[in-house]
Each structure stands twice: as C-alpha cells, then as structure tokens.
Amino acid sequence: MKLRLGLPKGSLQEATFQLFKKAGYNVSVGRRSYFPTIDDPEIEVLLMRAQEIPRYVHEGVLDAGLSGYDWITENEADVVEVADLVYSKQTNNPIRLVLAVANDSDIKEVEDLQGKRVATELVNVTKKFLKAHGVEAAVEFSYGATEVKVPHLVDAIADLTETGSSLRAHNLRIIATILQSNTKLHANKAAWEDDWKREKLQNMSVLLLGALRADAKVGLKMNVPEDKLPDILAVLPAMKKPTVSKLVESDWLAVEVVLDEKQVRDLIPAIKRAGAQDIIEYALNKVIP
Amino acid sequence: MKLRLGLPKGSLQEATFQLFKKAGYNVSVGRRSYFPTIDDPEIEVLLMRAQEIPRYVHEGVLDAGLSGYDWITENEADVVEVADLVYSKQTNNPIRLVLAVANDSDIKEVEDLQGKRVATELVNVTKKFLKAHGVEAAVEFSYGATEVKVPHLVDAIADLTETGSSLRAHNLRIIATILQSNTKLHANKAAWEDDWKREKLQNMSVLLLGALRADAKVGLKMNVPEDKLPDILAVLPAMKKPTVSKLVESDWLAVEVVLDEKQVRDLIPAIKRAGAQDIIEYALNKVIP
Amino acid sequence: MKLRLGLPKGSLQEATFQLFKKAGYNVSVGRRSYFPTIDDPEIEVLLMRAQEIPRYVHEGVLDAGLSGYDWITENEADVVEVADLVYSKQTNNPIRLVLAVANDSDIKEVEDLQGKRVATELVNVTKKFLKAHGVEAAVEFSYGATEVKVPHLVDAIADLTETGSSLRAHNLRIIATILQSNTKLHANKAAWEDDWKREKLQNMSVLLLGALRADAKVGLKMNVPEDKLPDILAVLPAMKKPTVSKLVESDWLAVEVVLDEKQVRDLIPAIKRAGAQDIIEYALNKVIP
Amino acid sequence: MKLRLGLPKGSLQEATFQLFKKAGYNVSVGRRSYFPTIDDPEIEVLLMRAQEIPRYVHEGVLDAGLSGYDWITENEADVVEVADLVYSKQTNNPIRLVLAVANDSDIKEVEDLQGKRVATELVNVTKKFLKAHGVEAAVEFSYGATEVKVPHLVDAIADLTETGSSLRAHNLRIIATILQSNTKLHANKAAWEDDWKREKLQNMSVLLLGALRADAKVGLKMNVPEDKLPDILAVLPAMKKPTVSKLVESDWLAVEVVLDEKQVRDLIPAIKRAGAQDIIEYALNKVIP
Amino acid sequence: MKLRLGLPKGSLQEATFQLFKKAGYNVSVGRRSYFPTIDDPEIEVLLMRAQEIPRYVHEGVLDAGLSGYDWITENEADVVEVADLVYSKQTNNPIRLVLAVANDSDIKEVEDLQGKRVATELVNVTKKFLKAHGVEAAVEFSYGATEVKVPHLVDAIADLTETGSSLRAHNLRIIATILQSNTKLHANKAAWEDDWKREKLQNMSVLLLGALRADAKVGLKMNVPEDKLPDILAVLPAMKKPTVSKLVESDWLAVEVVLDEKQVRDLIPAIKRAGAQDIIEYALNKVIP
C-alpha cells in the first residue's frame, strides 16, 4: 500500500522540498520531471500545478496533497484539512487574495464594482465573494500577468499577494481581501477513513509542523552560578521550561532553553547582564512541544 | 613536510569540498584553477581528473588521493585503501559499472557478447571481466557519451551508473554488474610507511568518516518524567545508549540520543505518545562512535 | 523612533546579510532595490555604496553604518567605532590597502615613488601616507580596474587586496601596506549620545560579534567514564571550561565543550584515544563568552 | 488615432519580435514589462498571453492581434483573418492540436475515447471535435504540463505539438489531429471597417509576409558569358525571371536571381558546370513578388 | 608606429565592439581582460572606464578614444573631436545629463536648487551649470545608484538618462537638461598633428560613420516596366538617386535604391501599386555618400 501525495510544481516547489527535507523526507526530482523520488517507500509523490491538486484529491486520484486554501475553495474540493502550514516563497506572511484597482480609479470599495469587469485566476471564489456583497460584475478568467490588465483591459483584478509589493509596483490599490490562503495538507475523505493512511498523514503532519516551528526558534545554552539562577529565570519568558542540570564538582548550573529567534535579540544581552556565561546558540531542525 | 593529496575535478568536486568542509578542512579554488587552497598548512591539494588520481598515487607523485574503486582497478594501481567513503553526486547509492544493451537487443546475458563490440571508458576492467566469463569481444575506448552509442556504433557498453535513470532514458537494459565502486581515500605504499603521513591520513580518515556518518543522523533531546523513562527507552533502538541526566529540583530527566534521520520519522510520534515533552531535533557535523 | 542603518551594496552585501541573519536579523531586498526590509520595526536599513556610508554617518543622514576602515579614513569621517567586524567576501583575512608596482619595475620601496604617478580609489589616504614618507607623487583617482593600469597608464597603484591573488595574477608586486581595513560598525556622534540608540547599537554589536565568533567554533559532546575525565581534560585546551554533568545511574559523565573548529581536527583523535565515546560535533549560531 | 495591437508574451515572443524587426518595425520591451515600445507612433503594442488575445480582439479592446488559429477557435472569437503567418518557436512546421494516449493504451482511435477522461488547455475545441465524432467524454481543463498526466490522471490528452518530439519523449501516441494552427494576424470587425486601420493592417500584412518569404530565400548573382546564357537559364527554375544586364565593354552578362535557399544546394554546382563564374549568394530581408 | 586607442569597458562595450565589427575591425577580448586584440596591426586597443578615457587622451597616454561628450567636459579634456557617433546601449536616442527631483518635490526649476544638496557622478559639469544659472548648491560626488538618493540623502541629482524610464521608475521628475552627450571619437592634439595618425583616424571615422549610417538604411531592388519608371521615381524620395539599368532583350528596367528603413514601411506598398515587381530588400554593412 502506498500513499499518493501531490506536491506543487513551480514557484513553491523549492520551499516545499526544503520543508520536507527538514521534516525528514528527502524528495528530489530531475529538472523536467514530474515524478520525484522520496526516501519513504510507502509514499508516491506526484508534482502538479497547485491549482489542480485539490481537484485530484477530491476525486481520489490522489490520497492527499499540498495546496493553498485559495485553490481548495476555487475547486470546491470536499477534502479533510490535515495541517495548516504557514510558509511561502519569500516570507512567512500568509498569501491573500485581494481585489485591487488602479491607484487613481474612482472605485473605493467592493460595492463600486457593480457592472464592472474583473480579471482573476480564481473565478469561482471571486464570483461568490462579489455575490455575497450584492455586486454583479463580469468576472473573466485570466491566464496570468493579471496585475498588468488594469486599467487597459479590466477595471479591477482579484489577485494573490504576499507582501503587496508587486501590486504597488503596478500602481494598484487594494480595496478588499477576499480570503487569506495558507498552504494546507489536505486529504481525500475516503483515504482519511483508512487507518493506515490516516496515521501516515498524522505522522507527516507532526513532522512538518515540527519543522516549521523550528524555523523560528533556536536553542540556547549557558552556564550560570547557582545563586544567579533565579535572576536568569526571571528574565526568560515564563512559559518556557528551561532544562537545568548541575555541573560536576562545582556550584555552576548548565541551563538550556528553546526560544523564539526574535526574542533572542533582546534576551542575550539581558541574561548576560544577569550573570550567565559561555552562552551559545544553535539551530534546530524540529521542535515538538 | 607536506602531504600531497589529489582530489577529483569535475562532477564530484563540489560534493568532495563539502565533505571536507564538514570534516573540518576548508578547501577552496578559483573557477578555473587546479590548485586549491586548504586551511591546513601541512597538506597540499591538487585537483585532477578522477581517472588519473590512482595512477599518480601509485607512482608516488601524490601521497594519497580520492577516486573511485573503478579507476583504481582500471589503472591497476597498487595502493593502500585508507577509507571507504560512500558519497556521490546525487544520491547515497554506490556507483556501479554495468554492461548494458539496447532494450530490444537479443543479447540477454554476458555470454551473448561473444564476438560483439563493446564501448567503455574502462577498457581494462571490462576486458578482464569478459575474459573471466570466457567471452571474446572487441572492447573499444570511449571518450564519453557512451550511452548513445548503442545500437548505432556498438552492440553494448560498460558504463557507470548511480540510479540507472540515464540508462533507462536511453532505452538501455542492464545485463550484468562488473563492479561496485565507492570512493576510496587511498595512499601510496611508501607514504603509508611514513609515520607522520600515515597518522595524518588516519586522522583525516576519522574526520571524513565522522562527517559522512553525521549526514544520516540527527541529535534528539527531550524531557521525560522519571517514571516514564523505561517506556521511552523501550521505544528507542536498543543499540543506542542515550545520555540521561537529572534536572535540578524536579523529577524530570533530560534525555539525549543520536539517531538515524530515517528512524526519527517513526520515533518522534512514538516517544511523544510514551510521555516525552519538548522534543527538539538538531543537525550534526560529525559522529564518532 | 528608528535607527537608520547603512549597509554596503554590492560585493559585500551577501556576506553582510548572512552575518545579520546569523545575528538574528532577517534582512532581505529585491534584486534592484536599495531599501531592504528588516524584521525589527525599530531599524530602517538603506543599502549604499560602502564608499559613501561613512560620509552619510558623519553628516547624520544615517545613525550608523557598516563600512571599511579604509573608507572611514578616506572620507575623514569623525564617527564612533562600535564594533570591529572581521569578515569579508571570500576569506576571513583582513582587507589591506597596499602600494603595488609591476614585478619588473625598478621601484622597490615607498621612497622610490618620488615624482611618479599613482592611481587609486582612495586618493586622500594615499596622499597622506606618501606625505608622511616625504614622497611627492601625482595621485589620481581611479574609477576601478586599478590593477590593470600598471605599467601602461601609471607607475604604481594603491589598491585593496584580501589574498593578494588578483595582484599576483596581474604581475604586480606589493611594496608597502598603507593600512589594514576591517569592517567597522560605526555611529554618528550625536546618535551615540542618545541612550536608546546607543543601547540598540550595543546590543547589535553583541549579536554580530557573537555570530562572527561562532563561525570559527563548534560544539563537541562526548561520553566519558568518570575515571578518564582527568585525561580528557588534560587534552582539551586549558582555557576552555567544559560542562560536565553526571549521567543517571551510571559512572559515565557527559562532557560538552566549545572549541575552535581548527583545533577539532587534532583533538578528536586525541580525546578518542583518551577514552571518550559517542563524540558528536554540532554547529553554532552564536558564541558569547 | 492609434492601432492597438496585441502580441503574444512568452515562448513565441522572441520569434515575433524578430519577425517584426525584419518587417521593419523595432519592437522592444523591458524584461518584466508588458508594454513594448514600437518605432511607429501610430501603433500601440500590448503583450498578452496568446490565449487571451483573440478574446480581446473580438471584444474590441484590441484592434488586432497575433495568435494561433487554435486560440481563436477556442475563444469562439468572431474576427477577420488578415494574414496567415507560418512561423513558430523552433521550426517552420505548423503547430497541431492532437489527441494522444499512452503508447501501450488500448485506445486506438477517436471512437475509443467514449466514456474516458481527457485533459487539455483547449476545452471548447476538444469537446466540439469529440461531439462531431459522436464521442462523449469528460474533458477537463489542464493548467499545463498536460503530457505528463497520461496515464496517472487521465486516459488521453489534447495537446499542441510542433514536431511530436515532446509527446514521444513522454511515451505518448497520437491518435488524431483536431486542428492545424498557424499564427494569424486577425482584426476586430469594426476596426476592419475603418479605412485607416484597414490600410494600416494591410500594409503590415505585406511587410510581415514579405519578411517571412525572405526567410527561405536568397539572392544569387553571377557573371555569365553571353553565349552560355541559354544553358544557365535552362538550369534555373522556369518560373523565376532572372535580371540580366550587359556589362560594359565586354561580352559578359550579369545575372541576378532570387531562389529558394534549399534549391541553391543543388543549383550552385549545376550553374557552375554550365559556365557561370564569380557566383555570390546574399541574404534577403524581404521578398515581395 | 601604432595608434593607441581607448575603448569603453562596461555597459557600452558590446555595442562598441559590434560597431567596430561592422566598420571592418574585429575586436575581441577575454572576459576579464582589458587588453583586446584587434585585427589591424597598426592599432593597439585598451579597454578603460569611459570616465577616464578623455583624461588619458588629453594627457597623451592614449592617441585617441571613444567616450561621451559628458566625460570629455567633466574632465576638462582639451582634445580634438574626430567624429560624432550617435549610438548607445539600448536605443538610438542621445544620452542626456539631466537635473531631477522627486515627483512631489517643491523644486520646479533650476533656480529652486539654491542652498540644496545635489548628488552626481559629474561634479564639475553640474557645478558649472548651476553657477551659470546663479545657483549655489552643495554638489557631492556619487559613486553610483544616484537615482535612489532622492529624497533620503539629497534634494536633487544630476544623472545620465537615455529614455527617462529609470528616472520615472524611481518617481523622479526632470527639471532641466544640462547637456546632451553623444559618443565622440576624440584625439590627442599632438597625435592629430601627426600625418600618419590623423589619416588613420580619418579613415576610421569614415568607416565608423558608414557603419552607423547603414544601421538605419536598407537596399531595395525591383523590376519596373520602362513606361512605369516615372511613376516609380515620383514615389521615391526626391533626394535619393536610384540606379537604373536596362535588362537585356526586354523593356524592363532594374531599379536599385538605398532608403531609410523606416520609409520602406510606407514605400513598399506604394511602389508595388505603381507597378514594380519582384521587390527585394537586403541589409547593408556600410553606406558612404
């Protein structure tokens, strides 16, 4: 028995392979191939356009796949969400589907789109959103480069954005957010009923989430004189349980703790002032609470 | 005194430099140079075609070198094998020298090559193998791109393969394996008699093997309630000796263990179920048992 | 309030961004942009030519910046040195500004430059150096590719070099070193008087130096029988204070130590001989003594 | 007044720009822009996906455009065909839309697709073709990489091919050709009624066709003794009218002729044997009969 | 005797080499070399930054060079202008040095720069221009990327532009043009007095100008019935003298003419209507009137 898993080809592919590597799966593929090898003989991977993965999971051609919430919704795919994975091409910002118009357009809010023309790669999602706002507009399918179509070809677009910088560069203004779209590990409903497949997917979920969590965390070790321990603990974030062990033949303690990388910028100077010595920081592959 | 070491130029170069880096030696080289710098003043490195290294080690122009077992054999080089290093360009599979014919050829086994024409970069090894099977065939030297020569120019080839995918892509079928060829750190016999050089090479061998071992392993730390320790230990592979230390003023233990990266995929869910908390995984540079 | 920080565009940019990443700051920038984003809302980063940063720090347009000692001196910038950072494009060698002439030139020492023509990107520094040696020479500004100007266009050059290899490749000979130029984190004098900015810069200095220190160090863990500890400690460098903790229900100790990566090549074989087992080495992000 | 012209972005873009250049129009565009400049102030060019151009021409957003007959049909665009332009990315073969199945599939002809699943980028055209053959099948939209979907995801595909080599490389077998698709210069119906726009487009058509014709032709000049002229003319293709002029003060004639480049391979040896001398061949930009 | 010629390294290098090739000189250079080879043994070429060429021509280190009028002026080089060459990296537009400010700046004209800060690579030219307008401003040397300095670092810049598109992309507004800057073939005054060098440079000038002229022109040939000649000549531009020759044994004429490439777009349809047949167009290497 094998688990058939669809992974996204293209701009998200490299980040996905790296995430799987950190999670413990080596996935590799020739430059023009769509059939990667994975070092788990119980999994078969297919590379596919992210747009199509939810449809094939829904239909059962795949047991599970990774794709954005946007495409799951667009395909009206009736699938099980196994894990919510916040990662993307460039940043750790979530991807959003937004409505945008030209900077100098008269259109200020969703309602102003009445009777206008909107281009988008996600026609279903956009139509549904406009309908919910009581707006009738011509929504047309765009094959790409959607952001250059305003104002020459259409009045507005519904396009995906991570930082908004591409929209700004094209002199577009966001007037509404249709949805926020993290990547989802999602499963076919029948596959999820299968015990072996469900456990396989749950384990994969633990490892993927553990790897994502580790991206933003680091390990810290330091030596602390026994009498200074309370001061050090006072500085460290309350919810973190440090590992404290006594050193042989001395009154020093070894303290270890896992912290958010961003906190470390402020904490290192503070714990040094509080008496810690020989502080070292190291990177983590996975963190499982 | 310096140790003269030959490293392979070309497709294996990048992987070799990374292996040495992990082992603790920084080797770097200009894009078109053959004389790398290394941050150990007692070693002098020369880049060379892998095919030629065993010959120069045999002749004593080099004290030692890295090359495949295939080329050591082809050159009939009488050298000392210091370490067997399993690494390669793409995968961790060993490289094999195989005999291959066209998919639709009548040739099914080695004996069918009687009177046929075989192209290969390893003429000596191939001739010897055929002779040992009682086969007489015309073995001709190929300058490369050997796999495209069947069936236009020759009946069969003896070619190196890691995954077999290039052979399959050219519609070739493997009929026999001539030899398996790991990379070998090998030394000139006289150099090996020299105490200083032998110790230098043995230390290098420890570090290279330590780095290779670490590639497939990770470190795992977790906190475990004292009473759950036996359950955790039961889950961990028997042969691994975990480091267990008592935390200060608590009934928790810190457990550390080094594991195969592939086992971790199954172990993390298991040890979590057995009561471990705050599990972190980190990468290793070297593992020396 | 924001700290305005100038970072060098160009050949040093990538190394600088990596150093900041290791220090805990994610800096990223579009391929053609000069306005990076940084994940600290209290800092605003501007990319600029290294030559111009000290001038803008001096004038207060920037609060602080990273640039070489060479350009601080050339700009006669009156600034506060916050940290001395030894890193560069290729190696960890410091960059030097040297006077060089053609290999076969009659010029042997600085004094021989009397009445000659010297091309350089650092006109002020070079003039001052020559004047201090009592030499009068025509020093002309070079827009780049300075090393090809000898002997066709000028008699000597004052040029920056890391390894000297570019000078050698152009058949040039060094006759004197004008100055050694590490990168400096330097601050505007008024900004340094501001408590908030000074503390911000001091923290940044701790983190940058911690990251640089970690580049050349590794962590080592091993298990040691209690009675072998003195032998192990004898092998380890005296000044390093290892962390020793007792393992539960055994007479083994866990020993951890941070070492220079280069020492490890010799120490691992030695501590193994002295009785250590299960030695692992891991990489470090930061080391703060 | 301006003529709004849509040109295809992407794989056909470079070939299109070169064709326009030969025709006498310099079109250039920044690497990420969709708004090229053209050195004719009466034309405004927009780059767009070939798939979308016929739709926008049909709707009048564009006056005219270049796109394949396939996409004109898929969009059911009611437009005027101005010129039939046979050129493509690699070869001068026309592009065809074909139905293809796995080499070892049982499907042999169109009728065998009854009840099967077909993936294609041209859903309308494919559905219409199947219906015309009395076949009912599920035709689903493919976002690309259609040829890898057989047999894992679908039973057959309808895909564009120039040489068939990509289909062969994926082990697919063609069972029918749906349509042949040259590139068409096509115009909006209302724009065609406008005298100024129609003449503008007709002139453009003359120049584009003249440039395409010149691709396959060369000019040939030679000197011929007066009495050998009949022999030379007998060798040259009957329909070509050579330009013959008498040289001053001699009994030699200068003969010029425009020929298909492929004929030249055989004609040059022949006319040389027939007595021509000083034969030169030169390239042509345009040929207008 | 050799002519020492300086050609610009960098962005203009490729266009310069192509111009020389068309003029009849093959110049080639290794990727990192500054000493090209040229297939005229009487010329020695040096590659140099365009900024420095006029200075070295002025000083006589070079006999002649190619550089922009901007840098000749900036260097206050007293040289002889041999030829005015209108060519550039991208377009055939001349390069201009312009003063630019932020789009939303209050600065509207040159006079508003009183007391402001201006960054530029051409400090002398800019200072002189401002002085001539009675404006006192701080003009500071910029090492590059000048257009990103507004408004963070300076109030205005004086920068080179060909199409203005880079300025627009940085939201800058041009307020004045300081100078227009074609490339000049310019000579040292003493070299110009030398008969051999002057003739060498004059010949080079004829060939370079002939090649530049040919860039915008094409040759046209056609066959015309004798009685239609007046109509054809009426259509062709008056100032062009066509070459008309009578064909042997017929009442047709062969007409050849050299035309501006841009005129051809309109003329070809016109001369076809006027009765010309078998029109061919071909490219030209050089045109010398």
Add this chain to the structure above:
Amino acid sequence: MKLRLGLPKGSLQEATFQLFKKAGYNVSVGRRSYFPTIDDPEIEVLLMRAQEIPRYVHEGVLDAGLSGYDWITENEADVVEVADLVYSKQTNNPIRLVLAVANDSDIKEVEDLQGKRVATELVNVTKKFLKAHGVEAAVEFSYGATEVKVPHLVDAIADLTETGSSLRAHNLRIIATILQSNTKLHANKAAWEDDWKREKLQNMSVLLLGALRADAKVGLKMNVPEDKLPDILAVLPAMKKPTVSKLVESDWLAVEVVLDEKQVRDLIPAIKRAGAQDIIEYALNKVIP
C-alpha cells in the same frame, strides 16, 4: 540511400552548425541529444566526440565526418580528404599541436626531452614525432587539463593551441610544433567509390568552402562617372574583375566588386577620393569563384 555524417560534439559544435547553416543546411539538436535533424532527407547526422569520428569513418560506420587532422592522424585512420576547412572556435587561426615546457625549464628543444615524461591526449602522434627526432620519452595519456600538469606531474606536454594564450597563462613555453591541424571533411574509402555519395560530398564541399570564403569577404557597390572609371579600376586589386553596367540616360556607371573585408578599410577612402559616390557595402553568404 542516406549519407551518414559525423559532426563534432562540444566546443566546435556551434561553429560547425553555423557553417552548415551558411552553406545551406539547417542542422539543429536538443540540448542533450546526439541525433540532430538536418533539412536534407538524404543525410543522417550523428554528433560525436571529434576524437572518435575518424575511427568510425575509417571503419565505415560513418560515410564521412568532420574532425581535425590531429585526430585523423592519432587514430591512424585511412580516409579520403574531401575538403580542408579552416575555421575554429574563436579565431581563424589553424590549431596546432605543440610541445610545451615550463617557462623556467632547462628543456630548450625536442632533443632535451630524452628520458623525460610527456602528457598528451594524442599519444600516438606524439610518440611518432619524438621517435622521428630520436628521442625516447615516457608519453602518457592525459584525460584533459593537460596544461596544468607541468611541472608538478610531468616535464612536458603535447597540447593543442589556437592562439597560445592558454599556454602563456599557465607559464608554459612552446619548444616545437608537432603538426598543424585544420578541420577536414573526410570520407570512408568505400563510400567515396560510390558515385551518389561522392557527388553528394563534392557538392557539400563546394557549399562549405563557398560559405567559409564568404566569411572574409564583402560586396561593394558604387556609382562612378564614366570618365573616372579608369582611376577607380586602378585602385581596386588587379585580380578582381568588377561588374560594370551603364545606367539609363546618364553618363554614370554602376560598379560592383567582391573584396576581402580587410582590404575594404583602406579601399573605401581611396575609391571615394577617386570619385566614387553612394558606396554601399553588404555581407555575403557564399562566394564561389
């Protein structure tokens, strides 16, 4: 019947394809394929290492091929030379096989190689040459990068060179030329006896040589007043027979001539002085005398 033709893969491939294109044959090949397509259905092309082509032509596996005289000799291939083609990667210089030693070596002439070690890719040719000079030396096969082997691994090398610049860059000194090696179109002896194949090859030879000749030549046209013709003809090289035709209703003549491109640099100024007007130069595809 087909002609089987071997063309060289690798560094000479691009230049070879361009030569064939100019000769009238379109050869194209996928990036990793060895089986090009050619637009002549009577020819079948195989790409192969230049080293192996003569062997396969000799054996009759190929009817004909292109390879250097060096490899024909090295393979001791008994073949028919059809055409001598002087073209190469970079320049139009012939390739030479030379003996080279370190700049500071004591070896000054061939005889000094007695008892030394020589590395080369052409072992047979080199051995024969040394033997002819009465020199006994160890000649060993080199897999490439031969020029870096002196002086570390061997005393001398026999290597191919076009300009000598690579040898100079490695500080090597040429002591003798073993042979000069143009590319040869060469044929199998039996194939040459076949009338159809011989004529096919002879035609190909005419076209290839015509294309090569055209590389160094240009066409020149000018208008000349009848009375100035003698002066013009006096300037033009004697051996060139210009085409002179009288213009209709005028006393001007049209003069056309084909010249060496290098002569044109001097001739254009001269013929202009002699009274020619409206001189145009155009490029040629083929020149057949």
